[in-house]
Each structure stands twice: as structure tokens, then as C-alpha cells.
């Protein structure tokens with residue numbers, strides 16, 4: 001019902017806009033996929049052999065439309081849309097049983113760290129946090145019997161570190177044939193990086209970010225390579241009721257159509273801003289800069305650097321003053337939206353990671369994260385320059 005083995009025929013920017021007419025049967029040929037705002041569906045008989053849908057927790061035509069579309073975009077055997085990005089990870093973690101192990105990065109979104117800590121404390125699942133920029137650190141923890149999941153973020157949120165997804169996936173599959181390689185691809189979106197093609201078994205996204213693009217909904221997207229994995233994921237989604245509602249499914253489908261054009265503009269703005277900050281002598285983390293330690297690796301995995309970057313000032317108070325002096329840059333968590341945002345991860349998105357763990361993992365307290373939108377880059381740079389000056393930094397103008 002929600003599967004798609006259809007291969008893409010056009011450039012990705014075109015496929016994003018082109019919704020396959022067969023994804024949803026509509027008697028009136030509506031140009032926009034209808035919102036089936038219904039909980040239940042009338043059946044023609046009482047023997048359970050009725051229509052394609054019976055209850056929206058189990059399936060809904062608007063949800064099917066976005067799932068079929070996302071499967072095509074992610075080149076997945078099957079895709080699912082769920083209520084949030086964290087729900088996506090929660091569903092995936094249900095595939096890990098007590099006694100099994102997870103290997104994850106040591107620079108991860110704060111909420112991901114929180115959920116992994118929960119499963120390790122209460123579900124009897126050992127979680128190894130390792131530096132995933134070094135494939136050897138992952139390999140050291142692989143156990144052919146116990147390892148069930150290897151979870152990667154690349155680039156990481158918020159230090160923008162890169163994992164060699166291709167090599168890690170190959171080694172995991174060689175050493176632990178029953179382990180699943182899972183990539184949180186939120187920071188790139190399917191427009192810039194296809195992790196299933198790089199060897200991942202499951203790719204997931206916070207659809208709250210680039211996929212929807214306007215910060216007007218919460219969503220999660222999961223894509224997988226194998227039908228059997230898809231069956232297990234669907235079981236959990238139906239059993240737990242985590243599928244995305246019809247209206248949010250419709251909003252997500254609408255948002256995805258403009259992903260290509262938004263991402264092109266956002267990352268070209270991000271590059272201008274990264275260069276401006278680097279010219280100020282600040283330590284900037286952005287994989288589009290040749291100074292990024294994994295610049296070449298990132299280029300070999302993806303087709304762009306994305307629109308999230310972070311930089312260090314060396315002084316927490318100074319960072320706070322910069323963030324609070326910005327006007328055009330909204331002080332908010334989240335990223336991937338048309339509006340530009342500024343934040344301090346240690347006090348905001350990553351505040352749920354205990355301070356001593358943040359220290360152990362070398363997450364700088366003064367780090368400022370910028371999530372670049374589609375505004376004119378000169379306005380963004382001018383506003384940032386003014387914020388730096390207001391905070392006491394002498395700015396070199398180009």
C-alpha cells in the first residue's frame with residue numbers, strides 16, 4: 001500500500017515537484033492531493049475484506065501520498081511519515097531488544113542523546129557513544145552477536161562533523177550481518193545526500209526541518225532499503241499509533257515540493273556567511289569551507305554543504321551578546337526553515353545533555369549555531385556584522 005519501487009526518472013528537483021498521479025485515487029482529478037480528514041472508513045462488508053483503508057492509525061490516503069512520494073525521493077523500498085523526528089527514532093529503536101547494543105556518535109542532536117540515554121537506562125540496551133569521524137572507533141565496538149544498530153549523524157548537529165557513511169556501512173555489514181546502519185540525514189535532507197545509496201539500511205529525518213521548510217508542522221520521515229525492515233517498522237507505527245495525521249501529511253507533501261529551490265538558496269547564503277565569519281578570524285564549522293577537516297570526505301558523500309554552520313568565539317558571555325544583538329536572525333531552536341535562526345546549542349537545543357557529558361565530548365559552551373534561510377545574503381551578513389560589533393567584536397568588512 002505504501003511501497004514504491006519506482007525509480008526516479010528526472011532530476012531530483014523535478015521529482016520533488018512531480019507527484020505521481022497514481023499515488024492517490026481521486027474521483028475528481030484534484031490538482032492538489034485531498035486531505036482525508038477522517039479517523040475511520042466505511043466498509044462494504046463485515047468480514048474484514050472491505051476497502052483499502054479501515055482506520056487512519058493503520059493508513060490514510062493523504063499519508064500514503066506523502067509516503068509514496070518520500071520513498072521515491074529517498075530511493076527507498078518503503079517510506080513512512082510519523083509525528084516527529086524523535087518519533088522516527090523511537091520507532092526505529094523498537095527494533096532493538098534488551099541485551100542488544102547500539103553504537104552511536106558522540107556529537108548528536110540533544111534529543112537523540114536523551115532518547116538513547118533512556119533506552120540504555122530503562123530498556124537494557126547498551127549504547128556506545130564513539131567518535132564517528134573515525135571508522136575504527138565504530139569498528140572497535142562492533143559485536144557480531146550483540147550489535148543491532150549503528151546510528152550516524154553526518155554532518156552532526158551542532159559541530160558539523162562528518163562520518164564516512166560508505167565505509168562504516170560496508171564494515172558493519174561485513175562484521176555484523178544482522179546489524180542495521182541507520183542515518184539521521186536531517187542536516188542534509190534527501191536533496192543533498194542519499195544515505196541508502198551510501199549503504200545505510202534506514203535513513204530518517206526530522207521533517208520539521210528542511211522537508212517542510214516553514215516551521216509550521218512537526219513530522220518525521222523514515223525510509224528503508226528492505227521490505228522486511230519496512231514490515232517491522234510498519235508494525236510498530238500501526239501498533240503504537242505514531243503515524244502522521246492527514247493535515248500534517250498534506251503540509252509535508254506541499255513543503256517537500258520546494259525543497260530543491262529552498263536548499264539551493266539556503267546553502268549559497270550559508271557559504272557567504274561562513275566565508276564572512278572565517279574572514280573575522282573565528283573558528284567556523286561548515287563543510288563547504290576548504291578549511292573543514294573533512295571537506296573532501298563530505299564532498300564524496302553529498303552534493304552540498306547544507307545551511308547549518310556553527311562558530312566559536314572563545315567566550316560564553318560574548319556569544320550570548322552576539323546572539324541577543326541579532327535582529328534579522330531569530331533566536332530559536334530548529335533549522336531548515338526559510339527564516340534564518342541563531343542559537344547557543346549548549347543552552348538551547350543541546351541543554352538536555354548534562355554539562356559534564358558536554359564537556360567530556362568537547363562541545364564548546366560558547367558555540368553559536370546559525371541556521372541559514374532564504375533572505376538576501378547581504379542583509380544577513382549586515383545584521384550579523386552589526387550584532388558582532390554591538391557585542392564588542394571589531395569587524396573586518398570585505
Ligand SMILES: Cc1ncc(COP(=O)(O)O)c(C=O)c1O
Pocket residue numbers: 084085086087109111112153157184186187205206207208209218219220
Ligand atoms: C538532527 C536532528 N534529528 C532529529 C531531530 C528531532 O526532530 P523533531 O524535533 O522533529 O522531533 C532534531 C531536532 O529536533 C535534529 O536536529
Ligand SMILES: N[C@@H](CCSC[C@H](N)C(=O)O)C(=O)O
Pocket residue numbers: 109111157332333334335348349350352
Ligand atoms: N526543548 C527542545 C529543544 C528542541 S531542539 C530542536 C532542533 N533539533 C535543534 O537542533 O534546534 C527539546 O528539549 O527537545
